[in-house]
């Protein structure tokens with residue numbers, strides 16, 4: 001039995017509402033809320049970045065796994081907002097959680113699927129018998145250019161997974177499948193501050209084509225149908241896409257709402273489908289089947305079929321639940337404070 | 352000693368809140384020390400718990416130039432049980448969180464950045480637990 005033995009999420013406390021952003025750009029908030037299918041998004045504090053969000057999610061995953069941090073054979077962090085261009089985020093996180101030393105560390109990058117990418121590699125290494133336990137994190141604090149549609153959705157959050165085998169497994173990985181092509185829907189060149197999108201490629205040729213290609217192959221491989229699953233979670237760049245792609249594949253709304261966090265979380269990029277999965281693991285019953293499919297621009301998708309075991313209910317209360325991070329203790333920002341937090345204000349350089 | 356070198360050296364307590372407890376007088380020291388002020392060398396390694404309570408607090412309105420963007424910021428002395436106390440910044444704070452006895456927990460945060468291109472320094476700050 002190989003699969004997830006620990007998981008943990010982290011979401012910052014700060015939020016900004018769509019109205020607050022729309023007001024500044026003279027845009028119609030109702031149109032944006034309806035068009036994007038979201039009402040607010042999380043915002044990292046000025047002293048938070050991918051490293052700090054990852055460290056908190058990692059500590060939560062370790063609490064649930066109940067293993068010493070130095071038993072981890074690998075630590076991967078997938079993100080498109082690593083604080084350093086050169087120096088892996090996971091070097092700092094490994095030291096912060098007590099895992100530094102004898103382990104394999106890497107930063108991964110594949111737009112929004114860098115988190116699921118790490119999950120797949122960590123799982124594969126456990127399966128190959130190379131390591132006993134491996135941790136993978138998806139985290140982002142991405143930014144959209146001011147006034148750009150992405151500014152309404154680009155948010156912050158992290159999810160950490162520990163892969164292992166034996167009785168600790170709380171969700172087995174039953175099947176995996178990945179799909180990738182060269183599709184220029186979204187990119188950011190070196191030294192550029194904000195990403196760009198090739199509008200004509202967004203949607204159908206990118207998100208929908210890659211998720212359906214990956215998901216259909218995964219269903220075929222596993223011999224399963226959408227009705228065989230209690231839960232499904234997809235990459236969620238906005239509220240609409242995941243529900244539309246799920247419906248297209250044959251999943252019902254009830255199967256998708258638990259992992260559909262984007263309406264009040266925003267798009268956490270590499271954290272998106274991984275954080276959605278943590279919300280499902282917080283409530284799923286033993287025997288429940290979960291279907292997951294990520295998407296990263298560029299473009300590609302990673303798919304997983306999980307089965308929840310009886311270990312899940314025993315460990316879920318050992319760390320904060322994802323819905324609690326999302327629904328409790330929120331601090332709302334005005335646009336000015338948000339712009340200051342996100343360093344969107346040009347200051348005079350002091351001499 | 353540059354800041355990055357000092358912080359690298361101080362990783363055990365900055366990154367993991369590691370310290371020592373005196374086997375003779377029971378006092379806790381973070382960072383770890385070799386000899387307790389009571390004279391004892393019998394010190395055992397320990398890690399601070401993740402939760403504590405605010406013992407006292409203050410708000411800094413005119414900070415060091417390096418932190419001018421974050422003023423006003425709150426400093427709190429956190430009591431971690433068994434007499435271990437640490438002076439920390441209270442992150443994400445609202446005025447109503449500043450209460451003696453308020454339960455707080457530690458979170459890993461960015462502490463300093465050496466300019467736009469220098470090394471980033473991390474450590475723990477306190478945040479108010481949800482009530």
Ligand SMILES: [Zn+2]
Pocket residue numbers: 373374375376377378387388389390391
């Ligand atoms: Zn002593």
